[in-house]
Amino acid sequence: MPVLAARDIVQRFGQQEVLHGVSLGVERGEVLGLLGPSGAGKTTLVNILAGVAEPVSGLVKAFGEPMPSLELMRRMGYMAQGDALYLDLTAAENLEFFGAIYGLTGPALKAAAATALQTARLSVEPRKQARDYSGGMRRRLSLATALLHEPELLILDEPTIGLDPLHRVEIWESFRKMAAAGRTLIVTTHVMDEAERCDRLALIRDGVFIAIGTPEDLKARAGASTLEDAFLHFARAEGGGHNA
Amino acid sequence: MRNALAVTVRILRQFKHDPRTLFMMIVAPILALFLLDIIFGAPAYEPLVLTGDVPGDFVSALEDAGARTARAGHDDALARIGTADADGYVTLEDDSLRVWVEGSDAAKTGAVVRAVTRAQAETLVSLELDLKPIELPGGLEIDITKYIDLPDFKAPEAPEVTYVHGSEDMGSFDYYGPVFIGVFIFFFVFVTSGISFLRERTGGTLERLMAMPIHRWELVLGYAQGFGLFTVAQSAIVVLASIYWVGFPNFGSIWLVLLIALSMALVSLLLGILVSEFASTELQMMQLLQIIVIPQILLSGMLDLSQTPGWMQFLSRVFPVTYGADAMRAVMLRSEGIGGVWLDLVVLWAFIVVLFGANVVALKKYRRI
Ligand SMILES: Nc1ncnc2c1ncn2[C@@H]1O[C@H](COP(=O)(O)OP(=O)(O)OP(=O)(O)O)[C@@H](O)[C@H]1O
Numbered sequence: 001m002p003v004l005a006a007r008d009i010v011q012r013f014g015q016q017e018v019l020h021g022v023s024l025g026v027e028r029g030e031v032l033g034l035l036g037p038s039g040a041g042k043t044t045l046v047n048i049l050a051g052v053a054e055p056v057s058g059l060v061k062a063f064g065e066p067m068p069s070l071e072l073m074r075r076m077g078y079m080a081q082g083d084a085l086y087l088d089l090t091a092a093e094n095l096e097f098f099g100a101i102y103g104l105t106g107p108a109l110k111a112a113a114a115t116a117l118q119t120a121r122l123s124v125e126p127r128k129q130a131r132d133y134s135g136g137m138r139r140r141l142s143l144a145t146a147l148l149h150e151p152e153l154l155i156l157d158e159p160t161i162g163l164d165p166l167h168r169v170e171i172w173e174s175f176r177k178m179a180a181a182g183r184t185l186i187v188t189t190h191v192m193d194e195a196e197r198c199d200r201l202a203l204i205r206d207g208v209f210i211a212i213g214t215p216e217d218l219k220a221r222a223g224a225s226t227l228e229d230a231f232l233h234f235a236r237a238e239g240g241g242h243n244a
Numbered sequence: 245m246r247n248a249l250a251v252t253v254r255i256l257r258q259f260k261h262d263p264r265t266l267f268m269m270i271v272a273p274i275l276a277l278f279l280l281d282i283i284f285g286a287p288a289y290e291p292l293v294l295t296g297d298v299p300g301d302f303v304s305a306l307e308d309a310g311a312r313t314a315r316a317g318h319d320d321a322l323a324r325i326g327t328a329d330a331d332g333y334v335t336l337e338d339d340s341l342r343v344w345v346e347g348s349d350a351a352k353t354g355a356v357v358r359a360v361t362r363a364q365a366e367t368l369v370s371l372e373l374d375l376k377p378i379e380l381p382g383g384l385e386i387d388i389t390k391y392i393d394l395p396d397f398k399a400p401e402a403p404e405v406t407y408v409h410g411s412e413d414m415g416s417f418d419y420y421g422p423v424f425i426g427v428f429i430f431f432f433v434f435v436t437s438g439i440s441f442l443r444e445r446t447g448g449t450l451e452r453l454m455a456m457p458i459h460r461w462e463l464v465l466g467y468a469q470g471f472g473l474f475t476v477a478q479s480a481i482v483v484l485a486s487i488y489w490v491g492f493p494n495f496g497s498i499w500l501v502l503l504i505a506l507s508m509a510l511v512s513l514l515l516g517i518l519v520s521e522f523a524s525t526e527l528q529m530m531q532l533l534q535i536i537v538i539p540q541i542l543l544s545g546m547l548d549l550s551q552t553p554g555w556m557q558f559l560s561r562v563f564p565v566t567y568g569a570d571a572m573r574a575v576m577l578r579s580e581g582i583g584g585v586w587l588d589l590v591v592l593w594a595f596i597v598v599l600f601g602a603n604v605v606a607l608k609k610y611r612r613i
């Protein structure tokens with residue numbers, strides 16, 4: 001049974017149809033990358049997967065049960081493309097608030113916060129409001145708040161955007177560790193070297209999956225040496241309707 | 245419930261990090277009430293009335309009636325009135341008084357006319373009192389008042405006034421004061437809560453919360469509790485400062501005043517959150533404030549509406565502020581107990597319940613469950 005399954009998701013904003021019936025399934029312990037250009041519909045899709053938005057039609061099931069459901073959300077973690085932090089609170093206060101919603105308080109919260117900050121490679125400064133953190137630090141704080149309750153399924157919308165190469169590599173190492181521990185990740189990106197680190201990649205363009213498979217598989221099928229060339233190949237071929 | 249508490253704690257922490265807002269919400273209403281008290285408490289305006297061809301008695305009567313006077317010739321007087329250098333000009337023409345007024349400020353015009361009318365009445369009275377007995381040679385006195393039945397021009401004595409409510413010391417502002425207390429709390433809570441929830445939406449944290457296991461009602465309740473606690477403190481300080489420092493009269497229970505203030509604050513808070521749904525920037529929030537809050541305040545009974553058209557009176561009955569203002573006045577000025585204001589409180593709490601529900605439903609836009 002896939003940890004997360006989506007079938008025939010159609011999303012529309014006013015007249016504009018942004019997702020034209022996409023389907024995907026993610027297995028336990030897998031890192032699925034959603035790779036696509038700006039405006040392709042990545043954020044729209046992950047918002048639906050996370051239960052933050054509802055599609056016009058289609059079905060999302062997490063852990064075998066239909067979304068949205070508060071019980072299922074307890075087992076999921078979501079990081080938005082924007083930092084979605086309370087900028088007037090300190091890092092510790094942000095962590096405390098998000099932790100409290102997952103029932104974490106006292107020593108349990110302290111331990112969880114320490115682990116999450118370690119995973120996100122952030123050392124917080126007491127008293128400093130999130131507003132005064134650098135952009136990259138806010139990004140990592142946002143990631144830490146999504147990791148607090150050790151969710152089985154993580155949905156991360158461009159988690160490393162605005163980060164330096166060193167932090168990016170370190171954070172991807174933690175992603176791989178989490179996957180090795182049996183947790184499942186869905187990560188959007190438009191950075192090719194990050195895409196290489198995914199178990200499977202779904203290439204999305206204009207609201208359809210144009211190709212799906214392991215990075216090696218995609219490159220082989222496109223006869224290309226880099227993912228970038230592979231993406232261009234599939235984009236030109238304009239093959240729609242693949243299901244991940 | 246636990247989640248609501250987490251939201252409450254978070255809101256209180258945000259207040260703690262924003263001392264300026266705290267300061268504004270407490271000091272601004274007190275400052276406004278203080279200024280209004282001084283403005284309304286200032287002595288009545290003394291109009292400058294130029295006097296032309298009138299007897300000296302009349303001039304001193306004018307001064308007794310609260311006017312400043314100066315002699316002036318006809319043309320000169322009209323010129324000075326023309327430039328608003330004086331408020332009025334009075335002279336005798338063919339044995340009748342003629343009055344010119346500057347006229348652009350109705351209050352000043354009223355003051356001139358009142359002074360002239362009172363002076364006229366007074367000189368008439370003193371004229372009658374001047375009827376002295378006529379002394380004839382040889383020590384005979386004829387008191388004509390014994391033979392002619394003169395109308396009684398005795399100057400009226402001040403009537404004895406008994407105050408059913410209030411007291412002799414009450415200034416005209418004291419009638420408005422209780423309403424202003426409620427209105428200011430309403431206004432400031434609306435702005436702060438509306439903008440704070442707007443930030444929740446524009447900052448992406450609302451969306452994020454909707455991906456978390458928190459019920460919609462828990463979020464609204466958390467806001468109500470957070471701002472509720474804060475407004476308890478805010479209303480207490482504003483009410484106490486108004487009564488004990490600015491010197492508003494309060495003839496009723498301070499606890500009841502606080503309960504009414506808190507109820508108004510909760511209505512305002514929930515209304516602010518609901519309205520923020522229709523704004524996408526803080527500027528738009530201010531625009532909505534002008535449509536939604538200002539009319540409520542104008543029609544709250546702060547100004548007397550009893551002579552306005554029926555639709556306006558009806559409209560004022562639709563707005564929650566009106567009920568809060570009524571109750572404030574009843575308690576602070578007429579020392580009514582809970583028995584006298586329970587209906588107003590019931591209406592306010594009905595608004596609270598309905599607005600709470602409306603907010604929970606409005607959040608469905610973000611998540612169905
Ligand atoms: N709330 C909305 N209202 C109207 N249109 C929207 C809305 N959200 C997204 N869109 C449109 O949907 C399309 C896909 O947007 P989306 O944010 O999913 O792209 P994306 O793949 O995440 O891009 P990026 O890499 O830049 O984040 C865009 O054309 C965008 O204009």
Ligand SMILES: [Mg+2]
Pocket residue numbers: 042043044081157
């Ligand atoms: Mg996006």
